[in-house]
Amino acid sequence: MSAYQVTIQMSQQTVQQLLQSGFSLYGLHAAGMSGGRALPTVWFSSSRFSSSTVVSWTEDYQVYTSQSQVMPGAQITTNASFPIAPGMQLDITDPSGFGQVQQGGPPNAIGINNSTFAQLTVGLALGSSAGGSAPIHALPLSGNMMAVITPVPKVFLVFSPTSMSPGMAVAQASGSGVLVDLTGSPSQTVTFDINSGWQGGPGVQVFPSNQSLAPILLQP
16 A cells, blocks of 8 residues: 655745635645546645645545535535445445445456446545545446546645635635646655745646646546
């Protein structure tokens, strides 16, 4: 099970200004999938940060089902969740979202097979050092359809005064954010300054406020 870590370095002045202005740190996590109806969800939020803030996690995935509607600002409420790993598949056999996880899923990916006649919302959930486990995206899945989701070790970080809770579906970044790609490099360091914004090395991309998030976080 792979472990990842992103360290955010800031000056004490930046930290103080963020806290005084009511900013929180938000994180979103990438996943590969097909279909354009999915939305990223807030993975974690934290108002506890310092001049050297570490966000860490392991690939300890859960697959979840929900009856919540997928739309910007919606809170995704989980009906059921199951531990899962790439190469496994959830077979949903009850319209409420319950089922069984089995081996024999798609190689290097996670399968979700909805064998009921009800549309459900599904996706992966993941824990982090900044908070408990929460959905990382929300995907509408019609009855008798299957979704294939590939975990992708990329995270999007943003400081924002906008109040968002873990599990909330979001369409656009609420501030300038940074996409950190940890493929082949499980530990990365980025810097943030209240005036000049984000900076980082290879595998780090900075995006402006109001950036559409699904195209950069939910690519096939």
